[in-house]
Amino acid sequence: MIMDFEFHFTPEQDEFRKEVKAFLNEHGKMPESLGKLGLEEEDMTREQFEWAKEFRRKLGNKGWYFPTWPAEYGGGGLSSAHEMIINEELSHYDIPGGAGTVRLSAPGLMVWGTEEQKQRFLKPLLQGEANNWQLWTEPDHGSDLAAVETRAIRDGDEFVVNGTKTFISGSFGPPDYFWMLAVTDPDAPRHRNLGAFFFPGDLPGITIQRLDMMVRGSQNMVYLDNVRVPQEYLIGEETNGWQVMQATAEVEHGGAGSIDTEDTLTPVLVDFIKEKGTSHAGKNALMKMYLSEKTNRLIGMRTYWMGQNGKDMTYEGSQNSLVKKMHVWKTGIGTLEVAGPHALLYETAGGKTELAQRNSESTHAGGSPEVQKLIIARRIGLSRTKEKAHVSYVGVNKES
Numbered sequence: 001m002i003m004d005f006e007f008h009f010t011p012e013q014d015e016f017r018k019e020v021k022a023f024l025n026e027h028g029k030m031p032e033s034l035g036k037l038g039l040e041e042e043d044m045t046r047e048q049f050e051w052a053k054e055f056r057r058k059l060g061n062k063g064w065y066f067p068t069w070p071a072e073y074g075g076g077g078l079s080s081a082h083e084m085i086i087n088e089e090l091s092h093y094d095i096p097g098g099a100g101t102v103r104l105s106a107p108g109l110m111v112w113g114t115e116e117q118k119q120r121f122l123k124p125l126l127q128g129e130a131n132n133w134q135l136w137t138e139p140d141h142g143s144d145l146a147a148v149e150t151r152a153i154r155d156g157d158e159f160v161v162n163g164t165k166t167f168i169s170g171s172f173g174p175p176d177y178f179w180m181l182a183v184t185d186p187d188a189p190r191h192r193n194l195g196a197f198f199f200p201g202d203l204p205g206i207t208i209q210r211l212d213m214m215v216r217g218s219q220n221m222v223y224l225d226n227v228r229v230p231q232e233y234l235i236g237e238e239t240n241g242w243q244v245m246q247a248t249a250e251v252e253h254g255g256a257g258s259i260d261t262e263d264t265l266t267p268v269l270v271d272f273i274k275e276k277g278t279s280h281a282g283k284n285a286l287m288k289m290y291l292s293e294k295t296n297r298l299i300g301m302r303t304y305w306m307g308q309n310g311k312d313m314t315y316e317g318s319q320n321s322l323v324k325k326m327h328v329w330k331t332g333i334g335t336l337e338v339a340g341p342h343a344l345l346y347e348t349a350g351g352k353t354e355l356a357q358r359n360s361e362s363t364h365a366g367g368s369p370e371v372q373k374l375i376i377a378r379r380i381g382l383s384r385t386k387e388k389a390h391v392s393y394v395g396v397n398k399e400s
Helices: 011-027 046-061 080-090 102-112 115-126 241-255 265-276 280-308 316-344 348-359 369-379
Strands: 132-135 151-155 158-169 177-183 194-200 206-211 219-230
Touching: 011 080, 080 280, 102 115, 102 132, 102 177, 102 194, 102 241, 132 158, 132 219, 158 177, 158 194, 177 241, 194 219, 194 241, 241 280, 241 316, 241 369, 265 280, 265 316, 265 348, 280 316, 316 348, 316 369
Parallel strands: 132 177, 151 177
Antiparallel strands: 151 158, 158 219, 177 194, 206 219
16 A cells, blocks of 8 residues: 555645745746845845845735734634645745744744734734844853843833843844843742843844854844833743743744755755766665655654644654754765765755755754753653643644
8 A cells, every 4th residue: 555645635725826826926036136046044135135025025915924823913814734835835936034033933922922912013023024033042051041141120111131142043133123031030040030022123232243154144143231121022921931932942842843845955966966976875875865854844744733733742843853953964964975075065966965064063953952852851751740842822723
């Protein structure tokens, strides 16, 4: 018996696909005058960035930026099948990035924001009208996020923020908003001493310095020097920021799953082999990469399905994240086995093998593999307490 891993759509959904195709044919092609889009976000020009911002607005106006999120907050109110169709069609176009970490901050605002905050902050994000950067990691604190030292000390109806955040993803700052975790009560115990803030990126006292990275381009240092943040930008209670941020962390740890589309690396490696050849070990490595990519896709889709349908989750998000991180690492090793020294040249496969080499050293974002293993262990009961996934929000499948 042959197992069918492909997705099949209804006639109504096929008609929706035609609508998406027509929209993207009209709005999804970046003008040739803006130049060719590079492989990495750091290669993006300001003009390409601005074009992408306008495209996201158009996508948001259709409700297609966050298709399965509620329409009253700027989403599309659609099913997961519709979101899959949108993502599949988007994968055929070169759309610049630069939206920051909108998909990470939105769950925290959805779960913990007041109704006024959802209308004021969440809705513009889901409609593509605004973007944000996530201010979590600090020079001395990354994986141990609860140990952050940036302080936000209350002064009347404002919080005075001082500290430094590093390895912050985002292009062409400042963003419209920052999503920040900071100490609000230095004397309170761990996990009960933090506040979560969603505040404008242009407040006085903020300095942004670009970081020149070997991997994961478009990273920044953000310095906060006596930044006065009004209380209206506090999300949740003053000292439950750790709990608020878990809604974001759950997604960053893979809990939203993923709709992975086309594998773009394997086909160019096949072309490379046809032209230059490779060893038997290289052919075996390519097959292992191909199988890893398919496994990665299935686990991502399984986790996506669970999230969209409100299934109880424990280890599945971190398992999804761990599999993806290990796939990135295996891809770096595999491309080197297939292409040999050619894998290190930007001229090979349009630069994709060289990028795979550098990316293979970047598995820390959103929690290192070791962090993901620790979370999995805790959630399958290999610790003092057996944990469930934290409360988050990833949209709802309207067909369920």
